[in-house]
Amino acid sequence: MKSQPATRLRACRACGKQFEYPLKGSNASRHHCAECVELPEDFRKIAERLSSRIQKLELQLKQAARPTDEHSAAVPK
Numbered sequence: 001m002k003s004q005p006a007t008r009l010r011a012c013r014a015c016g017k018q019f020e021y022p023l024k025g026s027n028a029s030r031h032h033c034a035e036c037v038e039l040p041e042d043f044r045k046i047a048e049r050l051s052s053r054i055q056k057l058e059l060q061l062k063q064a065a066r067p068t069d070e071h072s073a074a075v076p077k
């Protein structure tokens, strides 16, 4: 795989998609992928809000899935 030192992989704030930035011929901005950058700002703000909620939920799920000593010991299989 060829790596270009100038571009970096970024996660879109609105949809969570990973994209390379800056990419030649792409309109992507620093925080938004090429698709979301075309969205009206109001839409994008809603998408960003939902996206941050999803990220929080994912984090909570991961933490809930992580076995802790007290729980794993108490629950019989």
Ligand SMILES: [Zn+2]
Binding pocket: 012, 013, 014, 015, 016, 017, 032, 033, 034, 035, 036, 037
């Ligand atoms: Zn996006």
